[in-house]
Amino acid sequence: MKDTGNYLNAASKKLNMIKNTFIVVMLLVTVAKWSSAQSGLQDVVYLKDGSILRGNIIAQYADSLVKIEIAGGSVLAVNRKQLDYIEYKVRTVNPAPPERNDTPTVRRQHGYFNVTEMGVLPGSNFAYDYYYGPSTSVGFTVQSIHGYRINPHFLTGAGLAIDFIQYPMGQLFADGRWEILDRKTTPFIFADAGYGIPLASGSSDPSLQVTYHGGFTWGAGAGMRVNFRNEGAFLMEVGYKMIKRSEEYDYDVWGTDKTT
Numbered sequence: 001m002k003d004t005g006n007y008l009n010a011a012s013k014k015l016n017m018i019k020n021t022f023i024v025v026m027l028l029v030t031v032a033k034w035s036s037a038q039s040g041l042q043d044v045v046y047l048k049d050g051s052i053l054r055g056n057i058i059a060q061y062a063d064s065l066v067k068i069e070i071a072g073g074s075v076l077a078v079n080r081k082q083l084d085y086i087e088y089k090v091r092t093v094n095p096a097p098p099e100r101n102d103t104p105t106v107r108r109q110h111g112y113f114n115v116t117e118m119g120v121l122p123g124s125n126f127a128y129d130y131y132y133g134p135s136t137s138v139g140f141t142v143q144s145i146h147g148y149r150i151n152p153h154f155l156t157g158a159g160l161a162i163d164f165i166q167y168p169m170g171q172l173f174a175d176g177r178w179e180i181l182d183r184k185t186t187p188f189i190f191a192d193a194g195y196g197i198p199l200a201s202g203s204s205d206p207s208l209q210v211t212y213h214g215g216f217t218w219g220a221g222a223g224m225r226v227n228f229r230n231e232g233a234f235l236m237e238v239g240y241k242m243i244k245r246s247e248e249y250d251y252d253v254w255g256t257d258k259t260t
Contacts, residue, residue, distance in 0.1 A: 043068060046084040053078070057086070109152050115145040115175075115235065121165060123241075139165030141241075145175045152182040159192070167200035169243060171217050184227045191220040196243050208251055215244030 147157015221239015
């Protein structure tokens with residue numbers, strides 16, 4: 001009986017020692033978590049779609065992924081193409097959203113693009129015949145450009161436009177544009193060159209026949225691009241455009257006269 005009592009006493013002491021050790025370990029874990037929460041030092045990952053991830057970065061791969069452990073122990077893998085930028089170990093106790101007046105653009109760094117525009121064409125018309133001199137005119141234009149973004153700044157493509165000045169002119173042209181900043185809002189410059197084709201058939205009466213011919217066209221200018229949050233953008237442009245065309249007048253009395 002004495003040996004049994006000693007055995008029970010030893011077992012009880014061992015259990016008490018295990019219990020005390022467990023309590024100490026839990027206290028240390030609690031203190032560590034409390035200290036970490038008080039320090040509020042976390043990595044902050046900003047994504048291009050506006051999302052923000054806070055936690056501890058546990059792995060980074062230069063050409064592929066960044067892994068971050070967020071609250072609750074979940075680990076998220078983020079593709080580097082989705083990243084805006086990272087702030088390492090910043091204080092985030094009761095964080096306020098960072099003020100960012102202009103964020104990097106969410107547009108593609110390269111790939112297909114389309115620009116569809118409408119505008120007003122105030123200017124001068126230099127075509128005339130024996131009865132009419134040069135005059136000012138105001139027209140309307142609509143055009144659509146399709147092309148490829150080679151890098152965050154340079155885009156090139158081809159477009160189709162219709163201008164309405166006295167009579168409609170269709171145009172096929174090449175387009176190149178340079179966006180100065182890789183930002184949500186950026187100024188840009190552009191240049192176009194192509195060929196105009198008259199869409200009117202001319203006129204004819206017993207004493208006069210008028211025939212329209214197309215010619216070289218070019219334009220250049222500058223503008224501002226404001227990207228939307230997800231897809232698309234709003235553009236404002238101002239520039240100069242020259243359309244060369246000719247009008248051939250065949251008079252029944254005086255013969256043929258051609259003006260440009």
